[in-house]
Amino acid sequence: xxKQNLCLIIIVIFLIIIPILIKSPRWITTMxxxxxxxxxxxxWDLIMGYTGLFSFAHVALAGIGGYVSSLLSIYLNVxxxxxxxxxxxxxxxxxxxxxxxxxxxxxxxxxxxTWAFAEIVGTIIxxxxxxxxxxxxxxxxxxxxxxxxxxxxxxxLLITVIMVYFTFKLTNSRIGLYLRSIREDEAVAExxxxxxxxxxxxxxxxxxxxxxxxxxxxxxxxxxxxxxIVGIDEMGKIMMxxxxxxxxxxxxxxxxxxFVTIVSEFIRGTMAIYGMIVFSIIIxxxxxxxxxxxxxxxxxxxx
Amino acid sequence: xIFLEMIxxxxxxxxxxxxxxxxxxVIFGVLRIINFSQGExxxxxxxxxxxxxxxxKLPWYIAVxxxxxxxxxxxxxxxxxxxxxxxxxxxxxxxxxxxxxxxxTFALSIFFRKVAILIFGPFFKKPPDYLTxxxxxxxxxxxxxxxxxxxxxxxxxxxxxxxxxxxxxGRNWRAISQCPNGAKxxxxxxxxxxxxxxxxxxxxxxxxxxxxxxxxxxxxxxxxQPLIKGYVIIAIGGLGSITGSFVGGIVLGITETVGTFxxxxxxxxxxxxxxxxxxxVFRPQGLFGxxx
Numbered sequence: 001x002x003k004q005n006l007c008l009i010i011i012v013i014f015l016i017i018i019p020i021l022i023k024s025p026r027w028i029t030t031m032x033x034x035x036x037x038x039x040x041x042x043x044w045d046l047i048m049g050y051t052g053l054f055s056f057a058h059v060a061l062a063g064i065g066g067y068v069s070s071l072l073s074i075y076l077n078v079x080x081x082x083x084x085x086x087x088x089x090x091x092x093x094x095x096x097x098x099x100x101x102x103x104x105x106x107x108x109x110x111x112x113x114t115w116a117f118a119e120i121v122g123t124i125i126x127x128x129x130x131x132x133x134x135x136x137x138x139x140x141x142x143x144x145x146x147x148x149x150x151x152x153x154x155x156x157l158l159i160t161v162i163m164v165y166f167t168f169k170l171t172n173s174r175i176g177l178y179l180r181s182i183r184e185d186e187a188v189a190e191x192x193x194x195x196x197x198x199x200x201x202x203x204x205x206x207x208x209x210x211x212x213x214x215x216x217x218x219x220x221x222x223x224x225x226x227x228x229i230v231g232i233d234e235m236g237k238i239m240m241x242x243x244x245x246x247x248x249x250x251x252x253x254x255x256x257x258x259f260v261t262i263v264s265e266f267i268r269g270t271m272a273i274y275g276m277i278v279f280s281i282i283i284x285x286x287x288x289x290x291x292x293x294x295x296x297x298x299x300x301x302x303x
Numbered sequence: 304x305i306f307l308e309m310i311x312x313x314x315x316x317x318x319x320x321x322x323x324x325x326x327x328x329v330i331f332g333v334l335r336i337i338n339f340s341q342g343e344x345x346x347x348x349x350x351x352x353x354x355x356x357x358x359x360k361l362p363w364y365i366a367v368x369x370x371x372x373x374x375x376x377x378x379x380x381x382x383x384x385x386x387x388x389x390x391x392x393x394x395x396x397x398x399x400x401x402x403x404x405x406x407x408t409f410a411l412s413i414f415f416r417k418v419a420i421l422i423f424g425p426f427f428k429k430p431p432d433y434l435t436x437x438x439x440x441x442x443x444x445x446x447x448x449x450x451x452x453x454x455x456x457x458x459x460x461x462x463x464x465x466x467x468x469x470x471x472x473g474r475n476w477r478a479i480s481q482c483p484n485g486a487k488x489x490x491x492x493x494x495x496x497x498x499x500x501x502x503x504x505x506x507x508x509x510x511x512x513x514x515x516x517x518x519x520x521x522x523x524x525x526x527x528q529p530l531i532k533g534y535v536i537i538a539i540g541g542l543g544s545i546t547g548s549f550v551g552g553i554v555l556g557i558t559e560t561v562g563t564f565x566x567x568x569x570x571x572x573x574x575x576x577x578x579x580x581x582x583x584v585f586r587p588q589g590l591f592g593x594x595x
Contacts, residue, residue, distance in 0.1 A: 054405050101580060105587050107401060108542070111337055112534050113583065116576045119531060127569040232527070236413045239406060247402075277417045283410035284385060287403055 015157055019150045028149040032221055034261045035156030039214035041241040041253035042167055043207040049248035050171060051203045052183030054107060056235060057098065057114035058211050060121040061091045063230035065212025066219035067125065067132055070140040073220075080143045080220040084159075087216035088209045095208025099201040122230050137226030140219045152221045159217055163210055168250055170206070179203055183248070233276055237264065240279050243286050246295030255294055304442050309560045315449050317556025318456040322511040323533035324540070324548035325463055326504035332480030332543055333500035334389060336404035340381075341508050341533065342526025343415035348374050348509020349516045349525065350423055353430045363433040367455070370513040371506040378505035381411065382498050390483070390493050412526075419523035427520040448517045455514045459507065464545055476500055480543065528572060535579045541589030550590060554578070 019028060040062060047053045068090045069083030078086065098117060102109040125132045132138055144151050170176055178199045181189040190196050219225040228234070241260045246252030260279070267275040286293060292300065323345065330338045348370040355366035385407050388397050397403045434447030467473035475496050478486040487493060511529065519525065536555050540547025555575055562574040582589065 048402070052399070052402070054402065101583055105583065108337060109538065109583060109587070111405065112538060113579070116531055116535070116579060119527070120573055120576050123570070123572055233413065236410065239409065243406060273417050273420060276413060277421075280410040280414035280417070284407050284414075287407050287410075288385065288388070291397075291403075 012161060015161075016154075019153050025149050028153050030261060030265045032149060032152055032156050033265070034257055035160045036214050036218045036221075037237070037241060037257040037261050038160050038254055039163055039210055039217070040238050041245070041257045042163065042250065043210035043214070044238050045242045045247065045249070045253045046167060046171075046179075046210075047203050047207045049242060049253075050176065050179045050183060051200055052107075052186075053103075053200060053204060054111050055098075055114040055204070055207075056111065057094075057117045057121075058207075058238060059234040060118035060230050061094060061208050061211035062215030062218070063121055063125065063225075063227075064094060065091045065215030066225045066229065067138070067215075068212075069216035070138055070219045070225055071131065073141045074138075080141060080216075083220065084213055084216040088212040091212025091215075092205045092209040095205045096201070098208075099204040103197060103200050103204065118230065118232075118235070122227060125227050125230065133226070135227050137224050140223050140225055142223045143220050156217060156221070159213060163213075164250070164254070171250060175199065175202075180248075236276065236279060236283075240283050242293075243283050244293055246293030247291070249293075249295040249299075252293050252295035305564075306561075308443055308445075309564055310557050311443060311445060312449070313557035313560030314553050315445075315453045315556065316560065317536075317553035318453055318460070318549075319511055319515055319552075320529065320532045320536050320555055321549045321552030322456045322459055323508060323529050324536045324552055325460060325545065326507035326511075327533045327537060328543060328545060328548055329463075329467075329476065329500055329504040329507070331537075333476050334386065334404075334497055335480075335483075336386070336389065336400065337408070337534075338504075339405065339408040339530070340412040340415060341505065342528075342530030343412050343419075344374050344378060344505040344526075345508045345512035345529055346419060346521075346523060346526040347377065347415065347512070348506075349512035349521050350419065350428075351509070352513035352516055353428060353521055356430050363430075363451075367510055367513040370509050374509035375502040375506040378502040379498055381505075382501035385411065386501065387494065387497070390497055416523050416526075423521075423523060425523065427522050429520050430516050432517050433514075446518075452514045452518060456511070459510055460549060463507065467545070472496075472499070531572075532575055535575045537589075538579055539582050539589055541591040544589070544591040547589055547591035 018031070022028065040058060044055070044058045047055055065084075065087035069078075069080065069087035072078040072083050072086060073080055094117075098110075098113060102113045126134050128134075129136070142152075143155055171179070178189070178194050181192065181194060182196050182199060186196055215229070218229065237260055241256030242253045243256070244252075244259060245254065245256030264272070264275055290297065323341070327338065327341055330336065330341070351370040351373045352363070352366040355361045355369045356363060359366070359369075361369065386404065389400050389404060391397075432448055433451045437444060437446050438450055439445070467476065475486065475491045478489070478491055479493060479496060483493060512525075532555060536548050536551030538551075539554060540549070540551030555578060558578055559571060559574050563571045566574075
């Protein structure tokens with residue numbers, strides 16, 4: 001445990017001094033995007049990898065968080081750092097609603113409802129273009145007046161470190177054990193006296209909260225939010241990060257997020273379509289032949 | 304009178320949704336998975352029929368059959384290459400079949416969409432009308448394309464029902480959906496039946512895409528709404544019930560058409576979602592499903 005803590009502290013210190021070492025604004029922007037994806041990938045893994053619930057609504061929730069926080073800061077002058085929290089809480093509430101409706105039923109219905117929910121969020125954002133700007137996007141007030149990416153880097157780092165620490169504590173506690181047992185076998189978990197409905201709902205709400213925070217961070221960092229962040233391709237990327245890194249691990253999705261973000265930053269523009277084709281092939285091959293992902297292979301080696 | 308016409312239009316749409324739901328029901332029964340790439344097979348069917356009509360100069364009914372055959376073989380390959388570990392034993396066994404199937408079919412759906420954008424181009428296409436004359440009885444008007452779509456879909460639904468209820472193959476599939484191990488004991492070859500069932504159900508989806516092609520425009524993203532609707536009507540009708548998906552399709556089609564008339568076309572796709580939520584809250588087992 002002591003060694004692990006030391007490692008984490010070293011990593012955090014390293015991340016803090018990165019902007020001093022790397023001056024290129026392009027890399028700092030990529031790192032900021034990476035924080036957004038890390039938040040999404042880890043929180044999606046919390047419901048998918050730890051609890052075994054399959055949700056397609058994750059990027060839609062990020063979209064809700066982003067739009068709620070943006071609209072609040074535009075119309076009501078709510079400061080962005082407060083907007084991030086309100087965005088997260090709105091998403092937690094949406095997660096609660098979805099969970100209450102379909103967590104009692106079979107897994108099939110959760111997939112269906114979250115997926116329909118994602119489509120509906122996209123439809124509403126496009127249809128209510130008077131307020132949301134539709135596909136053209138919405139210009140959003142940023143966190144700081146200064147356009148320097150470095151300040152945002154520290155905001156992103158702070159949020160990500162809090163989230164990773166929280167998830168680490170959560171998954172290594174008794175609650176993490178409950179969640180894992182639900183994923184392994186829900187009926188057995190129920191017999192062992194775990195209130196499966198309660199804990200499934202709990203992990204769904206926590207995960208939705210972080211998705212909302214991530215979306216709001218994205219909106220206030222780039223100063224622009226549009227419908228592409230709730231698209232199906234984004235969900236594919238999140239899935240790719242978790243599958244490549246390792247389903248049901250904490251550091252796997254972080255590694256996956258680093259990998260996918262860097263690759264997709266290098267193939268922007270007309271090449272992006274080939275990138276998505278390659279990503280989808282990688283997902284299928286990983287699922288077919290290396291289900292554990294990078295972390296799974298590493299753990300096997302260590303043992 | 305306008306309401307009667309709308310109900311007829313809605314029922315027509317509903318029958319096409321039902322065709323979509325039928326394919327999904329077969330896959331859910333035999334392989335026990337949710338297939339997220341079904342909408343992309345629908346899209347592939349529509350494009351194959353389009354090219355057979357426009358370049359091959361074939362009549363539409365041959366083109367629909369051709370699309371079904373082509374997509375059947377694509378589905379065959381997909382099942383063999385990607386989904387076959389689902390029913391293997393021993394080393395290749397998948398511990399979490401649902402999760403495996405969801406992730407792979409989702410990735411497959413992205414794959415097909417992107418490849419379709421590259422090959423077919425991102426612009427909308429429209430095949431020539433299947434039946435150019437519009438039919439009108441004293442006050443009811445219905446377009447020739449819609450009539451063709453309704454009649455062909457009814458025909459396919461009828462054939463599928465007969466096939467599943469009366470033939471040996473259909474009996475095998477029902478046996479697998481009731482109890483895979485029991486089916487194995489009495490000598491049903493699950494590998495072979497899964498291949499055929501997957502090919503069959505994606506062929507049905509492609510038929511739906513091919514016959515709806517002149518009504519809606521073709522685009523690489525055309526598959527997502529029919530897929531959602533296919534699953535919504537399964538939830539309305541009850542999981543695994545063919546009658547259920549037929550009735551569910553008609554209920555959804557009529558609700559959508561009337562809802563679009565009363566509210567706004569922009570929110571057309573929301574209506575299905577609202578219907579779904581109402582059913583999940585008040586009657587989660589669907590109209591014809593059994594309580595689990």
